[in-house]
Amino acid sequence: MSADHHDLVLTFLSPDRPGILAAVTACVFKAGCDIRDAQQFGDDASRTFFVRMHLSAPVSTSESALSEAIATVAGQLDLRWSLRPWQRKLRSLILVSKYGHCLNDLLHRWRTGLLHTDIVGVVSNHEDFRSLTQWYGLPFHHLPVTPDTKAAQEAKILELVESTQTDLVVLARYMQVLSENLCRQLDGRCINIHHSFLPSFKGASPYKRAYERGVKLVGATAHYVTSDLDEGPIIEQDVVRVNHAMNADEMTNLGREVEARVLARAVRWHVEHRVILNAGKTIVFQ
Numbered sequence: 540m541s542a543d544h545h546d547l548v549l550t551f552l553s554p555d556r557p558g559i560l561a562a563v564t565a566c567v568f569k570a571g572c573d574i575r576d577a578q579q580f581g582d583d584a585s586r587t588f589f590v591r592m593h594l595s596a597p598v599s600t601s602e603s604a605l606s607e608a609i610a611t612v613a614g615q616l617d618l619r620w621s622l623r624p625w626q627r628k629l630r631s632l633i634l635v636s637k638y639g640h641c642l643n644d645l646l647h648r649w650r651t652g653l654l655h656t657d658i659v660g661v662v663s664n665h666e667d668f669r670s671l672t673q674w675y676g677l678p679f680h681h682l683p684v685t686p687d688t689k690a691a692q693e694a695k696i697l698e699l700v701e702s703t704q705t706d707l708v709v710l711a712r713y714m715q716v717l718s719e720n721l722c723r724q725l726d727g728r729c730i731n732i733h734h735s736f737l738p739s740f741k742g743a744s745p746y747k748r749a750y751e752r753g754v755k756l757v758g759a760t761a762h763y764v765t766s767d768l769d770e771g772p773i774i775e776q777d778v779v780r781v782n783h784a785m786n787a788d789e790m791t792n793l794g795r796e797v798e799a800r801v802l803a804r805a806v807r808w809h810v811e812h813r814v815i816l817n818a819g820k821t822i823v824f825q
Protein backbone atom coordinates (compact mmCIF):
# COMPACT_ATOMS: atom_id res chain seq x y z
CA MET A 540 0.00 0.00 0.00
CA SER A 541 1.41 3.47 -0.87
CA ALA A 542 0.53 6.93 0.42
CA ASP A 543 -1.64 7.69 -2.58
CA HIS A 544 -3.31 4.30 -2.84
CA HIS A 545 -5.36 2.10 -0.55
CA ASP A 546 -5.93 -1.66 -0.78
CA LEU A 547 -9.24 -3.50 -0.69
CA VAL A 548 -10.39 -7.10 -1.07
CA LEU A 549 -13.45 -7.79 -3.25
CA THR A 550 -15.05 -11.22 -3.02
CA PHE A 551 -18.17 -12.25 -4.89
CA LEU A 552 -20.13 -15.22 -6.11
CA SER A 553 -22.77 -15.46 -8.80
CA PRO A 554 -24.61 -17.87 -11.06
CA ASP A 555 -21.91 -19.12 -13.44
CA ARG A 556 -21.98 -17.77 -17.00
CA PRO A 557 -19.56 -16.06 -19.41
CA GLY A 558 -18.71 -12.37 -19.04
CA ILE A 559 -18.91 -11.91 -15.24
CA LEU A 560 -15.18 -11.36 -14.69
CA ALA A 561 -14.97 -9.08 -17.76
CA ALA A 562 -17.82 -6.93 -16.41
CA VAL A 563 -16.42 -6.67 -12.89
CA THR A 564 -12.85 -5.96 -14.05
CA ALA A 565 -14.16 -3.26 -16.40
CA CYS A 566 -16.06 -1.73 -13.46
CA VAL A 567 -13.06 -1.63 -11.09
CA PHE A 568 -10.79 -0.40 -13.93
CA LYS A 569 -13.25 2.45 -14.68
CA ALA A 570 -13.10 3.33 -10.96
CA GLY A 571 -9.32 3.73 -11.32
CA CYS A 572 -8.39 0.50 -9.51
CA ASP A 573 -5.49 -1.82 -10.27
CA ILE A 574 -5.98 -5.56 -9.74
CA ARG A 575 -3.02 -6.74 -7.62
CA ASP A 576 -4.23 -10.34 -7.42
CA ALA A 577 -7.28 -12.22 -8.69
CA GLN A 578 -8.42 -15.82 -8.21
CA GLN A 579 -11.61 -17.45 -9.49
CA PHE A 580 -13.36 -20.81 -9.50
CA GLY A 581 -16.43 -22.10 -11.33
CA ASP A 582 -18.19 -24.85 -9.36
CA ASP A 583 -19.92 -27.20 -11.81
CA ALA A 584 -21.88 -28.92 -9.04
CA SER A 585 -23.60 -25.69 -7.89
CA ARG A 586 -23.10 -23.85 -11.23
CA THR A 587 -21.71 -20.98 -9.16
CA PHE A 588 -18.75 -18.70 -9.92
CA PHE A 589 -16.49 -17.51 -7.06
CA VAL A 590 -13.95 -14.69 -7.22
CA ARG A 591 -11.46 -12.94 -4.88
CA MET A 592 -9.70 -9.77 -6.04
CA HIS A 593 -7.03 -7.76 -4.24
CA LEU A 594 -7.52 -4.19 -5.51
CA SER A 595 -5.27 -1.13 -5.23
CA ALA A 596 -7.35 2.05 -5.49
CA PRO A 597 -6.14 5.65 -5.75
CA VAL A 598 -7.07 7.75 -2.71
CA SER A 599 -9.34 9.70 -5.09
CA THR A 600 -11.50 6.55 -5.33
CA SER A 601 -13.16 6.15 -1.93
CA GLU A 602 -14.45 2.85 -0.56
CA SER A 603 -18.01 4.16 -0.83
CA ALA A 604 -17.58 5.30 -4.44
CA LEU A 605 -16.15 1.92 -5.38
CA SER A 606 -18.95 0.15 -3.51
CA GLU A 607 -21.50 2.18 -5.46
CA ALA A 608 -19.90 1.24 -8.78
CA ILE A 609 -19.76 -2.45 -7.87
CA ALA A 610 -23.34 -2.40 -6.58
CA THR A 611 -24.54 -1.33 -10.03
CA VAL A 612 -22.80 -4.24 -11.77
CA ALA A 613 -23.83 -6.59 -8.97
CA GLY A 614 -27.47 -5.75 -9.56
CA GLN A 615 -27.15 -6.50 -13.24
CA LEU A 616 -25.26 -9.78 -12.74
CA ASP A 617 -26.96 -11.04 -9.55
CA LEU A 618 -23.68 -10.99 -7.61
CA ARG A 619 -23.42 -11.62 -3.85
CA TRP A 620 -20.38 -9.53 -2.97
CA SER A 621 -18.40 -7.88 -0.21
CA LEU A 622 -15.70 -5.21 -0.35
CA ARG A 623 -13.36 -4.90 2.65
CA PRO A 624 -10.59 -2.31 3.14
CA TRP A 625 -7.37 -4.22 3.76
CA GLN A 626 -6.26 -2.01 6.63
CA ARG A 627 -9.53 -2.65 8.53
CA LYS A 628 -8.26 -5.83 10.23
CA LEU A 629 -10.78 -8.39 11.51
CA ARG A 630 -10.94 -8.57 15.31
CA SER A 631 -10.26 -12.05 16.76
CA LEU A 632 -11.11 -13.53 20.20
CA ILE A 633 -9.24 -16.73 21.12
CA LEU A 634 -10.73 -19.44 23.36
CA VAL A 635 -8.50 -22.05 25.02
CA SER A 636 -8.73 -24.70 27.76
CA LYS A 637 -5.70 -26.65 29.05
CA TYR A 638 -3.51 -27.13 25.96
CA GLY A 639 -1.64 -23.93 24.98
CA HIS A 640 0.37 -24.91 21.88
CA CYS A 641 -2.10 -23.41 19.38
CA LEU A 642 -2.67 -20.26 21.48
CA ASN A 643 1.09 -19.74 21.87
CA ASP A 644 1.64 -20.14 18.13
CA LEU A 645 -1.16 -17.70 17.22
CA LEU A 646 0.04 -15.06 19.70
CA HIS A 647 3.60 -15.28 18.38
CA ARG A 648 2.49 -15.01 14.74
CA TRP A 649 0.23 -12.04 15.66
CA ARG A 650 2.98 -10.26 17.57
CA THR A 651 5.45 -10.75 14.72
CA GLY A 652 3.03 -9.42 12.09
CA LEU A 653 2.32 -12.76 10.44
CA LEU A 654 -1.44 -12.61 11.15
CA HIS A 655 -3.50 -9.81 9.61
CA THR A 656 -5.85 -9.50 12.57
CA ASP A 657 -6.32 -7.59 15.84
CA ILE A 658 -6.50 -10.01 18.77
CA VAL A 659 -8.94 -8.50 21.27
CA GLY A 660 -8.42 -11.01 24.06
CA VAL A 661 -8.20 -14.59 25.29
CA VAL A 662 -11.00 -16.48 27.04
CA SER A 663 -10.46 -19.67 29.04
CA ASN A 664 -12.37 -21.94 31.38
CA HIS A 665 -9.07 -22.38 33.25
CA GLU A 666 -6.43 -20.02 34.64
CA ASP A 667 -3.43 -21.71 32.93
CA PHE A 668 -2.76 -19.09 30.24
CA ARG A 669 -3.44 -15.84 32.11
CA SER A 670 0.28 -15.00 32.46
CA LEU A 671 1.11 -15.87 28.83
CA THR A 672 -1.78 -13.71 27.60
CA GLN A 673 -0.87 -10.79 29.84
CA TRP A 674 2.77 -11.09 28.75
CA TYR A 675 1.50 -10.26 25.27
CA GLY A 676 -0.37 -7.29 26.77
CA LEU A 677 -3.78 -8.78 26.01
CA PRO A 678 -6.92 -9.06 28.21
CA PHE A 679 -7.48 -12.53 29.76
CA HIS A 680 -11.04 -13.55 30.63
CA HIS A 681 -11.42 -16.53 32.99
CA LEU A 682 -14.91 -17.98 32.41
CA PRO A 683 -15.16 -21.31 34.24
CA VAL A 684 -17.95 -23.64 33.15
CA THR A 685 -19.81 -26.72 34.38
CA PRO A 686 -22.73 -28.52 32.72
CA ASP A 687 -25.06 -26.54 35.06
CA THR A 688 -23.51 -23.13 34.28
CA LYS A 689 -22.96 -23.65 30.51
CA ALA A 690 -25.80 -21.34 29.37
CA ALA A 691 -24.72 -18.50 31.68
CA GLN A 692 -21.06 -18.93 30.70
CA GLU A 693 -21.91 -18.90 27.00
CA ALA A 694 -23.95 -15.73 27.54
CA LYS A 695 -20.80 -14.10 28.97
CA ILE A 696 -18.83 -15.25 25.91
CA LEU A 697 -21.45 -13.66 23.63
CA GLU A 698 -21.41 -10.44 25.67
CA LEU A 699 -17.65 -10.34 25.21
CA VAL A 700 -17.96 -10.98 21.46
CA GLU A 701 -20.33 -8.03 21.22
CA SER A 702 -18.53 -5.66 23.59
CA THR A 703 -15.18 -6.24 21.84
CA GLN A 704 -16.75 -6.09 18.35
CA THR A 705 -15.21 -9.51 17.64
CA ASP A 706 -15.38 -10.63 14.01
CA LEU A 707 -13.80 -14.08 14.49
CA VAL A 708 -13.82 -16.55 17.40
CA VAL A 709 -10.95 -19.04 17.36
CA LEU A 710 -11.26 -22.27 19.36
CA ALA A 711 -7.57 -22.96 19.98
CA ARG A 712 -8.13 -26.28 21.78
CA TYR A 713 -11.15 -25.04 23.67
CA MET A 714 -12.54 -28.30 24.99
CA GLN A 715 -16.21 -27.42 25.49
CA VAL A 716 -18.99 -28.30 23.02
CA LEU A 717 -20.72 -25.03 22.04
CA SER A 718 -24.51 -25.00 22.20
CA GLU A 719 -26.74 -24.77 19.13
CA ASN A 720 -27.60 -21.18 20.06
CA LEU A 721 -23.94 -20.08 20.33
CA CYS A 722 -23.11 -21.86 17.07
CA ARG A 723 -25.96 -20.01 15.35
CA GLN A 724 -24.76 -16.65 16.73
CA LEU A 725 -21.21 -17.38 15.52
CA ASP A 726 -22.17 -19.00 12.20
CA GLY A 727 -19.33 -18.67 9.66
CA ARG A 728 -17.10 -16.76 12.13
CA CYS A 729 -15.94 -19.45 14.56
CA ILE A 730 -12.99 -21.70 13.65
CA ASN A 731 -12.02 -24.84 15.61
CA ILE A 732 -8.91 -27.02 15.48
CA HIS A 733 -9.74 -30.73 15.81
CA HIS A 734 -6.80 -32.93 16.73
CA SER A 735 -7.34 -35.58 14.05
CA PHE A 736 -7.45 -35.88 10.26
CA LEU A 737 -11.25 -35.72 9.92
CA PRO A 738 -13.41 -37.63 9.30
CA SER A 739 -11.18 -40.12 11.12
CA PHE A 740 -11.27 -40.15 14.90
CA LYS A 741 -14.05 -37.65 15.59
CA GLY A 742 -14.76 -36.80 19.23
CA ALA A 743 -12.52 -37.32 22.24
CA SER A 744 -9.00 -38.89 22.57
CA PRO A 745 -8.18 -39.14 18.83
CA TYR A 746 -4.46 -39.80 19.38
CA LYS A 747 -5.06 -42.70 21.81
CA ARG A 748 -7.52 -44.24 19.35
CA ALA A 749 -5.13 -43.65 16.43
CA TYR A 750 -2.36 -45.40 18.36
CA GLU A 751 -4.66 -48.35 19.14
CA ARG A 752 -5.65 -48.55 15.46
CA GLY A 753 -1.99 -48.60 14.36
CA VAL A 754 -2.23 -45.71 11.90
CA LYS A 755 0.85 -44.47 9.97
CA LEU A 756 -0.32 -40.88 9.73
CA VAL A 757 -1.86 -38.54 12.30
CA GLY A 758 -3.13 -35.06 11.57
CA ALA A 759 -5.30 -32.10 12.38
CA THR A 760 -8.31 -30.32 10.88
CA ALA A 761 -9.37 -26.69 11.09
CA HIS A 762 -13.07 -26.20 10.39
CA TYR A 763 -15.90 -23.76 10.93
CA VAL A 764 -17.91 -24.71 14.02
CA THR A 765 -21.46 -25.99 13.65
CA SER A 766 -23.78 -27.58 16.19
CA ASP A 767 -22.87 -30.96 14.68
CA LEU A 768 -19.66 -31.83 16.54
CA ASP A 769 -16.59 -32.09 14.25
CA GLU A 770 -18.84 -31.80 11.15
CA GLY A 771 -18.32 -28.14 10.17
CA PRO A 772 -16.94 -27.03 6.76
CA ILE A 773 -13.24 -27.89 6.56
CA ILE A 774 -10.80 -25.01 5.91
CA GLU A 775 -7.40 -26.74 6.22
CA GLN A 776 -5.88 -30.13 7.10
CA ASP A 777 -2.40 -31.58 7.38
CA VAL A 778 -0.70 -34.80 8.50
CA VAL A 779 2.59 -36.16 9.85
CA ARG A 780 4.03 -39.67 9.52
CA VAL A 781 4.07 -41.90 12.61
CA ASN A 782 5.27 -45.47 13.01
CA HIS A 783 5.15 -48.64 15.12
CA ALA A 784 7.89 -47.42 17.41
CA MET A 785 5.86 -44.45 18.66
CA ASN A 786 3.50 -44.56 21.65
CA ALA A 787 0.36 -42.42 21.95
CA ASP A 788 2.18 -39.60 23.78
CA GLU A 789 4.81 -39.34 21.06
CA MET A 790 2.08 -39.27 18.43
CA THR A 791 0.33 -36.55 20.45
CA ASN A 792 3.48 -34.42 20.57
CA LEU A 793 3.96 -34.72 16.81
CA GLY A 794 0.27 -33.99 16.28
CA ARG A 795 0.42 -30.78 18.28
CA GLU A 796 2.90 -29.25 15.84
CA VAL A 797 0.45 -30.07 13.03
CA GLU A 798 -2.50 -28.61 14.99
CA ALA A 799 -0.69 -25.29 15.50
CA ARG A 800 0.28 -24.81 11.85
CA VAL A 801 -3.11 -25.95 10.51
CA LEU A 802 -5.04 -23.57 12.77
CA ALA A 803 -2.68 -20.67 11.98
CA ARG A 804 -3.13 -21.20 8.23
CA ALA A 805 -6.94 -21.39 8.57
CA VAL A 806 -7.07 -18.20 10.68
CA ARG A 807 -4.73 -16.37 8.28
CA TRP A 808 -6.81 -17.33 5.26
CA HIS A 809 -10.06 -16.33 6.99
CA VAL A 810 -8.79 -12.90 8.11
CA GLU A 811 -7.38 -12.26 4.61
CA HIS A 812 -10.87 -12.95 3.16
CA ARG A 813 -9.55 -15.99 1.24
CA VAL A 814 -12.24 -18.46 2.40
CA ILE A 815 -15.74 -18.67 0.87
CA LEU A 816 -18.34 -21.13 2.14
CA ASN A 817 -19.90 -23.27 -0.55
CA ALA A 818 -22.58 -25.88 0.21
CA GLY A 819 -21.10 -27.14 3.48
CA LYS A 820 -17.58 -27.02 2.06
CA THR A 821 -15.08 -24.21 1.53
CA ILE A 822 -13.30 -22.58 -1.38
CA VAL A 823 -9.87 -21.31 -0.28
CA PHE A 824 -8.08 -18.80 -2.53
CA GLN A 825 -4.62 -19.31 -0.99
Ligand SMILES: Nc1nc2c(c(=O)[nH]1)N[C@@H](CN(C=O)c1ccc(C(=O)N[C@@H](CCC(=O)O)C(=O)O)cc1)CN2
Nearest residue numbers: 713714715716717731732733734764765766767768769
Ligand atom coordinates in the same frame (compact mmCIF):
# COMPACT_ATOMS: atom_id res chain seq x y z
N1 LIG B 1 -20.68 -27.09 18.61
C1 LIG B 1 -19.38 -27.44 18.57
N2 LIG B 1 -18.59 -27.13 19.59
C2 LIG B 1 -17.28 -27.46 19.53
C3 LIG B 1 -16.75 -28.16 18.41
C4 LIG B 1 -17.63 -28.42 17.31
O1 LIG B 1 -17.23 -29.00 16.28
N3 LIG B 1 -18.93 -28.05 17.43
N4 LIG B 1 -15.44 -28.58 18.42
C5 LIG B 1 -14.88 -28.62 19.76
C6 LIG B 1 -13.49 -29.12 19.89
N5 LIG B 1 -13.50 -30.56 20.06
C7 LIG B 1 -12.97 -31.29 19.10
O2 LIG B 1 -12.32 -30.74 18.20
C8 LIG B 1 -14.15 -31.14 21.21
C9 LIG B 1 -14.03 -30.52 22.40
C10 LIG B 1 -14.67 -31.06 23.53
C11 LIG B 1 -15.43 -32.17 23.43
C12 LIG B 1 -16.14 -32.69 24.65
O3 LIG B 1 -16.74 -33.71 24.62
N6 LIG B 1 -16.13 -31.87 25.74
C13 LIG B 1 -16.87 -32.19 26.94
C14 LIG B 1 -16.20 -31.57 28.16
C15 LIG B 1 -14.81 -31.95 28.27
C16 LIG B 1 -14.13 -31.24 29.44
O4 LIG B 1 -14.78 -30.60 30.23
O5 LIG B 1 -12.90 -31.34 29.44
C17 LIG B 1 -18.21 -31.48 26.90
O6 LIG B 1 -18.26 -30.36 26.33
O7 LIG B 1 -19.14 -32.00 27.53
C18 LIG B 1 -15.55 -32.79 22.21
C19 LIG B 1 -14.89 -32.28 21.08
C20 LIG B 1 -15.06 -27.34 20.48
N7 LIG B 1 -16.47 -27.12 20.57
